[in-house]
Amino acid sequence: MNIKFWGSRGSIPVSLSWRDIEHKLAKALQTAEPHNLSSEKEINRFIKGLPFSIRGTFGSNTSCVQVKGEDKKQIIICDSGTGIRDLGASLAEAINRDGPQNFVIHIFISHFHWDHISGFPFFIPAYMEGCSINFYGYHDKLEEAMTFQQNFTNFPIPLSAMGADITFNVLKLDRTYEIGGVSIKGIKHNHPGDAFGFRFEQNNKAFVYSTDSEHYDDVDRDDYPFVQFFNNADLVVFDAQYKFADTLTSKKDWGHSSSMIGIELALRSGVKRLCLYHNDPASCDESLEQHAIDAQKYARRCPYPGAKNLEVFTAYDRLEIHI
Template identity: 40%
Template sequence: MKARIWGSRGSLPVALTHRHIRAKLVAALEGAIGRNLDSSEKIAHYVDYELGFDVRSTFGGNSSCVEVEVWDPDTSNEHVLLDLGSGVRPFGNAMMARYGAGKPQTYHVFMSHLHWDHIMGFPFFTPAYIPGNRIVIHGCHDTLETALRRQQEPISFPVSFDQLGATIEFDIMKPGVPVEINGLRVTAKLQLHHGDSYGYRLEHNGRSMVYSTDSEHKLDQPEERENFVRFFRDADLVIFDAMYSLADAVSVKADWGHSSNVVGVDLCQAARAKRLCLFHHEPIFEDARIASVLAETRRYAEITGEAPLEIVSAYDGMEIDI
């Protein structure tokens, strides 16, 4: 399996501004002083290997959308997605570039929940307009279809849901009851979030990953903590909502339905998960702040963990082999 991050932000999409880009340019040029960068090769090496990721690139701005490549894309016409945030637009464009309109594809979408930042990309998902394509939207909310139809009503969007050319199907899942798709096993788990959200554990050919976003973890609920430890158990990858610091999550932003990097580390260590991906970045965090959170998280894991836990921070365009 392979995970591709098409949207890593939480709450709403964000974009780099002229101020952000200027700050990156200034930092890069200041770092180049005295380095004798007098060739294209030296410049490329400096940019690729000596600048921090937060200077040379960006963690991105699209809201939640993750592709999970389960089957060989050269031989299979089926695809798996987690959530339909604004990141599904570039994903759809990539699918159109690869397959065009003449090769019908099937998209299995597993929805964590129906808040706007997780569904807002669907009206811009080009494959949904192509006859012959099939889109199966899985989730545990019985209002799946209502939510997606409502955002394309005339008062909100110029193209109605009924004008979509693809075949759209809805599959209402039950938490704890796995769905099987061509050898892929997907199990949903209820999470603490306003209106409920659901995490997903995906298992295929002995590999496993967990997608757990928009989930709050209360420090005074040890039984629920153990439930999540079991859900994360031995996962090769956990994509985890680390929107807040621990201090914010238990104080000013308690009951806001999100978690922290520290809780993600603690759960993954207890579950013996192999890799943690920090996800659903706070929209007011600039790239430097996200990079700082990643460094702090790695230090915390080194201090507290007995077994190694690899930690990365999600960015738009990231690929993670599972």
């Protein structure tokens, strides 16, 4: 499976300001003096040697992750935050080239908060005649929520006026499904209004999408259900929006978690790679980069088998991972 991130921010999309760009340029120029930048090759080498927070950005879009299995014509998507707009533009090129009848789009919705659904009205394939789009989720009002988002008060084009063939499928937590050539099951999260995580498996590889979930004192129980749900996953995408101290105080009951909880759960579950996700919109690129560095250090010091082997990193828009 190949995992591609189209939206990594939590709560609300953010963008770089002119001050942010100016700061990045100043930081880059401060380290440029000893380098020979007389050729394009040397310039590119210098840029690639800069910290990611200076030469790049963790991105602006909200939750949207693409899962590519063996069948490239089966498009699997987790959430339709603002990142799905860019994903849609990319898909539209392939659909126009090969024909809409050759693609089936499967969108799994964790919950209905704006940062997880607000991009769908801008999803180009939804306007293309002949496209097949199937929504899946564990909320009974899946179709009602997605339809309401596009009533005339909220958006000028109703969902019923989109050109694609759109269906809605309510899943059950006690079942495992085969969709798009991938095995899928879910878990309920602690989040206002309820949210759900998804585990995707194919060819003995497992990817878990677990965002917008708060973990309370029962997280230490031996039978904590997330330990089994994460078990031996090759990659877990985990909500780490807040610092651990904030989850106990000012952000308690807000429905989000921290890197510390994610790392300990991953180590208890035998997870190979942990991706910190739902990035705080208040955090700049340098803060997010330092967050990942600190999280990796914490993982190394945890008294669990395999602590030295767990890879911990922060998601950014357009990041691709093969498992």
